[in-house]
Amino acid sequence: MVELISLCLCLCRAEDSAMENIVTEKKAEESHRQDSADLLVFILLLTLTILTIWLFKHRRCRFLHETGLAMIYGLLVGVVLRYAIHVPSDMNNVTLSCNVNASPATLLVNVSGKFYEYTLKGEISGSEINDIQDNEMLRKVTFDPEVFFNILLPPIIFHAGYSLKRRHFFRNLGSILAYAFVGTVVSCFIIGLFMYGCVLLMKQIGHLGGDFFFTDCLFFGAIVSATDPVTVLAIFNELQVDADLYALLFGESVLNDAVALVLSSSIVAYQPEGDNTHTFEAMAMLKSFGIFLGVFSGSFALGGATGVVTALISFNFTKLRELPLLETALFFLMSWSTFLLAEACGFTGVVAVLFCGMTQAHYTFNNLSPESQDRTKQLFELLNFLAENFIFSYMGLTLFTFHNHVFNPIFIVGAFLAVFLGRAANIYPLSFLLNLSRRNKITSNFQHMMMFAGLRGAMTFALSIRDTATYARQMMFSTTLLVVFFTVWICGGGTTQMLSCQKIRVGVDTDLENFQSCLMMDFLCVRLQIGPDGVERSSTKQESAWLFRIWYNFDHNYLKPILTHSGPPLTATLPACCGPLARCLTSPQAYENEGQLKDSDSDLILNDGDISLTYGDITVSTDATGAHTSGTPVGGVAVNSDEALDRELAFSDHELVIRGTRLVLPMDDSEHPLPLDSRRHWHKNETMS
């Protein structure tokens, strides 16, 4: 495919080559200065946002979150740039025409005997050409949309995965997956269909200024189905809202970003053969579906794999713990390489980074030194904070600086209705179905809250600005901006009111609450089990997710010991025939840990093995510094098979009766006295979850 075409037309000799050189250099310098000044505007905008956020936090204002604030500042700067500043049009664009078939990535231009290299920036529509000549300033503050996908989104998504409250996430995994996958697809199609109705109406009354196909409607459905966790969850965190509601909302919004991203690219990839490219065709549809599955599972596998590799490295290079700087740098680089690797393989980097973050938090985090744990958390927290506020202020800015807005009243009203309907079609039917099998039901006030909390944010914006070439995409972009503004300001600002209106409890100390409720349940279980037949107990057991139990056991018995220094030694969990292999894979630390199986992560699951452990370790003492020492289990090594579990439970229950369980722990930092009627005091174990 060598297309080396030389179009040497006229070679003008330069009269004064030196002079010209200086002029070119001056121009390059000026352009660099201008770039610096533009970036400075954004930095100062962020600085201003931070100072105002501080003021808000100080005054405990909850009606406007930092992201909403960043948008307002962005809007203001946008207005100033648009209307107040008029830069004289310093137009140096040259329009060239040539008879090549495609636009090359690199262009060499022979100007007066000197060769200059140009790189392709993108296609511009005819209308844009005038705009370009209109206001150079506005174009300058416009970023390449790919910046969002390659620089700003990855830290946000990684941070979401890394900071997932895994215990509650895994407890609600089934529901979260249902909302994220089924819910997002349902929402996408509902919105797509509704919008197609709107488009047909607009076509009828002649309000449509260009093409708008059904695939465009579906694409719109996909991009506005991505909900943003930022604003609502910040308030939830502050108010300490119920952990299950938090987990459901957070898990859903993190995963549906990934689903919406892959879904939208699958819709774009829908390319039926033949003349009319916008008809329905089963094969193309299947292909799109295949792409969705392939890209999603590929990104998932890749993200998980890199996480596992990092865990293995940090597991084997244990001495690295002495050098937190190297450890942190390694962690950062490996996480970044996940993104790049996924992009290089044609998968979706953002999705890979999400699963990488989750794997890192689950395995690698346990291998890091305490200092590196802090450092990595703080680093990604900072990156997330900066990227997020940058995106939201840029969002405000684009409302005025973007030149090809298409605001169509019918489409906008339709979009708001569709977004509402799509969210309702996601939450209510799915909640009903999920409640059929859930032990702790998703109550109707939780459902209303989830409905209300479906804000649209960074991902929706990034997806809609990615391609604004056609009329349909421009209309989508303008409408999306309004949807984001509305949801962030109105829904985000009304979260506190909505919470009190729905009578959802706030100020819940989740760790304590959980420990306590789980204990009560276990206690009940144990009571039931010592009945004559044990039938009740097993029925209780079957209510919990069997699929998840299998995974948890596998993870706890095999993956954790291989990838981290916690968990039981493999020699104890693998069958006897695999003895040599197990010995080879087990680290010396695992044997040391054998007595203290309750690693920071084991409270992820609060049934089965942990019950036995909780009852097995009769004396657990936690000192003030967080280092916890536990007595060896009375029943020996806990093997998580059901028979062992039964024996274990019976044994420990016996113990319970004989010795009278006394778990007295220092109560230095628990502010909520337990309303337990027993005389025991439980102390929450501060863990990263």
Place this chain on the structure above:
Amino acid sequence: MVELISLCLCLCRAEDSAMENIVTEKKAEESHRQDSADLLVFILLLTLTILTIWLFKHRRCRFLHETGLAMIYGLLVGVVLRYAIHVPSDMNNVTLSCNVNASPATLLVNVSGKFYEYTLKGEISGSEINDIQDNEMLRKVTFDPEVFFNILLPPIIFHAGYSLKRRHFFRNLGSILAYAFVGTVVSCFIIGLFMYGCVLLMKQIGHLGGDFFFTDCLFFGAIVSATDPVTVLAIFNELQVDADLYALLFGESVLNDAVALVLSSSIVAYQPEGDNTHTFEAMAMLKSFGIFLGVFSGSFALGGATGVVTALISFNFTKLRELPLLETALFFLMSWSTFLLAEACGFTGVVAVLFCGMTQAHYTFNNLSPESQDRTKQLFELLNFLAENFIFSYMGLTLFTFHNHVFNPIFIVGAFLAVFLGRAANIYPLSFLLNLSRRNKITSNFQHMMMFAGLRGAMTFALSIRDTATYARQMMFSTTLLVVFFTVWICGGGTTQMLSCQKIRVGVDTDLENFQSCLMMDFLCVRLQIGPDGVERSSTKQESAWLFRIWYNFDHNYLKPILTHSGPPLTATLPACCGPLARCLTSPQAYENEGQLKDSDSDLILNDGDISLTYGDITVSTDATGAHTSGTPVGGVAVNSDEALDRELAFSDHELVIRGTRLVLPMDDSEHPLPLDSRRHWHKNETMS
């Protein structure tokens, strides 16, 4: 200056516009994948470097520092890219020619009716055009040189300023400034003159393939005069080498980076009028000198100003301390905006960032919450580490991937000689002159060590790769690479040997040592002072730098109270007439601190006020956690005027005799027992300096 030129030559109708669109998209996607893969190579290179560094640190290998290692890995990858991988030339470059006078920044190309936007990347020389067509792969891994100045150098330089050991730096300020300013200029001219001799010789024997002017030689002198602190100082840190030697080397190499950068741009700016642009002209020379002064002082002032603004913000928004994330983000953004502001104003961002870092460390750091202090230090440590290793591995890579190397044996040998001579002409004469006025002389073994430790690193490389358009610049670049390789591997690797060869003490606990020696000196001072006339004492006093004493007093009495929460309240230091102003500017904390004037920074200077304080605070107890409590000074508030000092010293000496100074402190972490013959035990005060 509207130069809108439309050269519409031929508008070819696209046969299949949709098909073509897909092709373009595919191509863009492929290019993105390629970019990701290239970046991935670098990331993996860094990961490999980190793992090997760990191995080296673990085995205590000191003959090769991480930067040297990064270069070796870079070299290996360069060899592989150059010789092992042969990508079939997928050439899509199109050469266009047009009769415009200058190359525009943006180019619109009309390809088959569609407009594509191209941005200027830079000029390419004729020889490069063939290279471009040679190997796309090699071009892909080549970064825009401006990346170094805008992304990689700023964190390195900022970190250098931020981590300066200020106490020892300020104690040796005069010498450091002499080495950095006078020394660098001397070295630049010596090297320039020597190289001009080489060039003349080469011209005589016909070894020169292009133009090479005297300004080019001076430019070469400027860029290779920038010494790099990284490698040597890492070893110094590990071995705990004498603090004064450390301060001299570190201070010099940090400041001479800034001097060399501004100097080289001043040399480039030397543009005599008239026909021959390479003759000597006094006016142009003066202009260059003016540019040097203007840019340097401008950057200095700007960097300092931003630092002060950040200090003021963090001073006034004290409640920000509750939110370390916001505090850290603010700190990061303000430091970055210094760089952008300087660039936007036409100053040198890197230099501004250096002084900003120093100001931040001096003032803002004291206002930050302890958590933010850790966070900012760790953040910049990480950024510095990544940027540095990236630059050094890229250096290794370019030896093979850069296509226009000009290796000229005479020039190379000449350059090595010139570098040696230049360094010698910097160190030895200056040390001799400085020793005339210094109290603690720079001994000859220190001088040899400084001579040996003049490694060339990141700044030299970045300056030489910035412009490789002409023959002279290409030859400089190739030679510079070799100089960097040689100094980093040979001089860097031989540091330990050189230290033991020069019999320079290692394993010195600098804080302890200092405290002790200062104490001995003060003791002497006090003894002398109680002689009948006090003449000896005042002569001792005059030996210390008077200029610096003035600055220190001003800083301690006025700047520190205004910008930080430490230091004495302004009401105590300002004259009585300024009472209202002082009260308005003094924070409530300052009054609280009044009794404990010994802030983390006051041991910066170990004479005057501190002596009185040391003797005034008879009982200083430091507990193991680092929080130190001190008794109120016996002599009341210490005002740093000379009369008060005298009174104070006399008083405390009296106290000394009467009460018998007993300073018994816990000795938990000092491994070096004091060889003091008195019965006192001193405990070093761990401070960030």
